Amino acid sequence: MKIDGSVAIVTGGAQGVGRGIVEALLGKGAKVCIADINKATSELTVKELAETYGDKIFCKECDVTKDAEIRAVFGVVQDKFGSRADIMVNNAGICDEFDFARCVAINLEAQIRCTHAAVESMGVNNGGKGGVILFTASILGVIPFQGAPVYCATKHAVVGYVRCLASCPSYSQCGLRFNCICPSYVDTPLISVAELSKNIDAECIDAAIEKRNSVDLLRPSDVGVGCIKLIEDDTLNGKALVVNHGDTGRGDVAVYSFAEPPTDTIKL
Numbered sequence: 001m002k003i004d005g006s007v008a009i010v011t012g013g014a015q016g017v018g019r020g021i022v023e024a025l026l027g028k029g030a031k032v033c034i035a036d037i038n039k040a041t042s043e044l045t046v047k048e049l050a051e052t053y054g055d056k057i058f059c060k061e062c063d064v065t066k067d068a069e070i071r072a073v074f075g076v077v078q079d080k081f082g083s084r085a086d087i088m089v090n091n092a093g094i095c096d097e098f099d100f101a102r103c104v105a106i107n108l109e110a111q112i113r114c115t116h117a118a119v120e121s122m123g124v125n126n127g128g129k130g131g132v133i134l135f136t137a138s139i140l141g142v143i144p145f146q147g148a149p150v151y152c153a154t155k156h157a158v159v160g161y162v163r164c165l166a167s168c169p170s171y172s173q174c175g176l177r178f179n180c181i182c183p184s185y186v187d188t189p190l191i192s193v194a195e196l197s198k199n200i201d202a203e204c205i206d207a208a209i210e211k212r213n214s215v216d217l218l219r220p221s222d223v224g225v226g227c228i229k230l231i232e233d234d235t236l237n238g239k240a241l242v243v244n245h246g247d248t249g250r251g252d253v254a255v256y257s258f259a260e261p262p263t264d265t266i267k268l
């Protein structure tokens with residue numbers, strides 16, 4: 001898909017990874033709406049980005065767990081940009097093993113809610129132009145992490161969801177593609193405020209701390225680069241693009257590779 005002139009919605013785009021994706025899209029000529037629950041940070045981000053991109057960026061307060069608020073975003077985007085969205089980035093997420101219901105509600109259920117609204121708006125069968133729906137999963141969508149089993153499960157579920165939708169002929173006929181980006185540690189507040197499982201043993205905690213401290217953290221812009229590839233390349237559908245720290249983890253960020261579904265077989 002050609003990004004220049006397109007219209008995009010990025011949930012959780014006020015800061016962190018989402019802001020990195022917003023900036024990457026703006027840099028490619030897209031018009032972008034930040035849909036985020038944090039009004040103050042969203043407005044500050046819009047103010048900063050509008051210095052370069054003018055009225056190509058605006059925000060709409062939105063709690064992605066609420067259908068009415070999600071649908072209001074699509075309406076406001078149509079009014080503001082005079083066009084339906086071409087790109088939907090389901091990015092908002094938290095890591096909270098204590099309030100695990102909220103973790104599932106935001107990381108999984110809300111991504112499904114937003115996808116329903118996006119498919120309805122974009123699908124050619126409904127008068128839309130088709131489009132690309134992206135998901136910020138995580139490398140923890142394809143590997144385990146004992147410190148955050150619920151978070152990890154939501155991210156595995158998102159990868160599975162994307163693979164299912166991408167393999168649906170009816171969605172392809174609607175001109176829709178679905179992909180997810182799976183970053184390792186990115187330098188954002190999420191990794192410091194994460195409420196990890198209290199049941200993990202000392203070895204797991206040590207391993208997590210060592211991993212986080214032994215690599216140069218990825219930058220939100222590294223994730224943005226991967227998202228641009230997933231949007232622009234029309235051959236990519238149902239992919240999980242891992243963004244990792246490279247062989248040394250020092251100075252060689254970021255390395256991009258596709259995670260494939262398991263292929264090993266055993267004879268029972």
Ligand SMILES: NC(=O)c1ccc[n+]([C@@H]2O[C@H](COP(=O)([O-])OP(=O)(O)OC[C@H]3O[C@@H](n4cnc5c(N)ncnc54)[C@H](O)[C@@H]3O)[C@@H](O)[C@H]2O)c1
Pocket residue numbers: 011012013014015016017018035036037038041062063064065091092093094106136137138139182183184185186187188189190191
């Ligand atoms: N930081 C990492 O290491 C990392 C790695 C892989 C994947 N991710 C994923 O990237 C995404 C963004 O995380 P981040 O690291 O930028 O975190 P972050 O906390 O910096 O940003 C999250 C954003 O989501 C918004 N948000 C939270 N709940 C919301 C809701 N109910 N409705 C709308 N917006 C809401 C917040 O206001 C915030 O702007 C998440 O899905 C996260 O799981 C992060």
Ligand SMILES: CC/C=C\C[C@H](O)/C=C/C=C\C=C\C=C\[C@@H](O)[C@@H](O)C/C=C\CCC(=O)O
Pocket residue numbers: 095137138139140145147148151183184185186190191192194195196197198205208209210211212213
């Ligand atoms: C390999 C991880 C890759 C991706 C990041 C992922 O999407 C998000 C992870 C979310 C949270 C991770 C937090 C990790 C923190 C650790 O580095 C460490 O600080 C934890 C230390 C102690 C935890 C003890 C406790 O609170 O019980």
